Amino acid sequence: MLHMLRRNWWIVAVRGVAGIVFGILAFALPGLTLASLVLLFGAFALVDGAAALIASIRGDPGTSGHRWLMLVIGVAGVTAGILTLINPGITAIALLYAVATWAIVVGAIQVIAAVALRRQLTGEIWLLLGGVASISFGVVLLVAPGTGLLALAWLVGTYAIVFGVTHLALALRLHGLPDPASSAAFTAARR
Secondary structure (H helix, E strand, O other), rough: OHOOOOHHHHHHHHHHHHHHHHHHHHHHOOOHHHHHHHHHHHHHHHHHHHHHHHHHHHOOHHHHHHHHHHHHHHHHHHHHHHHHHHOOOHHHHHHHHHHHHHHHHHHHHHHHHHHHOOOOOOHHHHHHHHHHHHHHHHHHHHHHHHHHHOOOOOHHHHHHHHHHHHHHHHHHHHHHHOOOHHHHHHHHHHO
16 A cells, blocks of 8 residues: 555645645635535545546555555545536535535545554654544534535635645655665665
């Protein structure tokens, strides 16, 4: 799994940048109409899902046991993005539940991946923190659905920026790892 993440560090970075851009837009334009916020979320989920699908497809044959995690994240993101973009008139409460479910699923998978990587990678805490933030965000949305998505624009923006920053930090850490092809250097870096 580490080799797959190391090789695709730039995809993790793309996911991080997409999250940060989405978060900044949510802060910069808090008065967005519901349709605009729906379209922004749809675009974010689509880009994030596509990046995860690419990571799953590019994975190494030896990591097939972990590739399904990226596949699930990718399918969930692309599906949420397409459904949102096809029907932008979706109600705030339906979108709120879709966002909450998506955040909890992605967060749980990130926590599982962080636990799996704890012995192979120092700095996996970023993936764990991103997962915990996703789960927390989803739970907050489920607990307070009556407030509507527009009232949560800043919460959505905060979550997206935290998601983006944690992914960029992980991408930089992965990019800084030695090439796994030289196993001696790779083994030394793990110690």
